[in-house]
Every structure is written in C-alpha cells, then in structure tokens.
Amino acid sequence: MQKGFQRPARLLGPARPGKGEDFLKQTANYQLNQWEKTDRILMSDFNADNQKLDAAIKDASPYRAVVDVTTTAEASVVEVDVSGIDFTGYFKLEVFMDAPGAGSGMGLRFNDETNYIGMVTSGDSTVTFGSTYSVYFDDPSYGMAWLYMPAADAHVASMSLHFVQSSHFGYGHQFVSQTLAWGDVTTLKFCCAEGTFPAGSHFAIYGVRK
C-alpha cells in the first residue's frame, strides 16, 4: 500500500472492482478518491471529492466573513438583516466600513438602539458620555472597530479607533449599549450622519469562530 493512503473499512462511494479491490483508494485525511488505471471513473466520485474540499477549505481558518455587503444604490442607511446569524459562535468581531465619497460621519447601530454609553480614559481619569452609535467615525476619517465577545446575555459593546485626517488626531472609544443584549440583535444599521453612502460602499464584519 502506498504511503499516505488508506483503504477505508466503510463504503464511502459506489462499489466497483479495482485492481482486485472493492473500493477506490482514498487519502488519509479527507478520504479523497485516488484512482488507479483499472478503476472506473464516475462523476459522483468527483462531486463527492469537491464537496469534501469545499467544506474543508471553509473550516480551515477560524477567521471568516460574517457579514459582507457591497451596496448597489445610494442610501443614507444600509440596514442588514442578521437575524439568521448566531453571533455567540464567535470570540470577537471586527467591523469594516469602506465608503469613499460618502458624506460626513459613519456610524453603526444595532436594531433601533440609540442609547450607548461611551468611555474615554486619559491618565487616571475616565470620562463617560452618551452616543447614539455603537461605532462612530468622524468626518473625514477611517477607523477600526472591534466588538467584544458576543455572549448571548452580554450587552453589545465595542472598542474603536479612528483617525481624523483634517486634524491629524486619532481617537479611541469604548461604547456599551445600555439595554441591548447580543441575543436580541436582528439588524445592523450602517448610517451616514450627513449625506449618503454612494453605491459601491462596502460594509463587512469578520469574526473569529470559536
């Protein structure tokens, strides 16, 4: 028997004679079929292999796109239905908003929640303030935002950094929802505070799967 291959004890594909054997040889890790000259070639074997490869590649990295939307029309708010996503399956989430040519200010809200407590720490003092956004980048700026581990009963919370080009200052904030828990999140609302997001704007959330 060739090194790296094994003959499965169980039947994974159609039975056929092949070089004195009942089954095709298969690879050790993903049981992909390995043909020899005397084996019959069947479409079903190729399709089964491709399905295994598709599943294996998807699961190969824990980092994956949870939400990925490129808009097809100009709008002030891009509202994404995430009711089918189980956010609790992720250690953390990262937010990306890429909207060249958008109006002033980009923000993210969850559901209809507009009651977030913000915190900024400087030296030994902490300043708190209210915000209507969970993540907010002033104009004109770009930033990075992370969402804390979304346990079902934990309040939606974020940490963000953004850089305002006109002032050359960077800002860091933490925002925590007063009332909304991750288990109740059904929509994401990407908002342009003044003006609109042009068509072609890109919004994404990537997560590290548990």
Next chain:
Amino acid sequence: MTIQVLLCGLDGTQTLETREVPEDYFSPEQPQEDAE
C-alpha cells in the same frame, strides 16, 4: 425628514426603501457627563 434606506439580506438581496425619520435621527451626540 425623508431618507433612503437600503435593506440588505445575507442572501444578496437589496431593496431601496423610503423612510421618514426625525430631524435629529443621525445625531451622534447625547448629553455629556463626567465620571470619577
């Protein structure tokens, strides 16, 4: 005021909707307060 909202599904569907919202709908600011 009237705004355009783009409703997006995870299946790739996108629908543009007109919605009426308060004038201060997009304002990020709430009253500030200092903490210890």
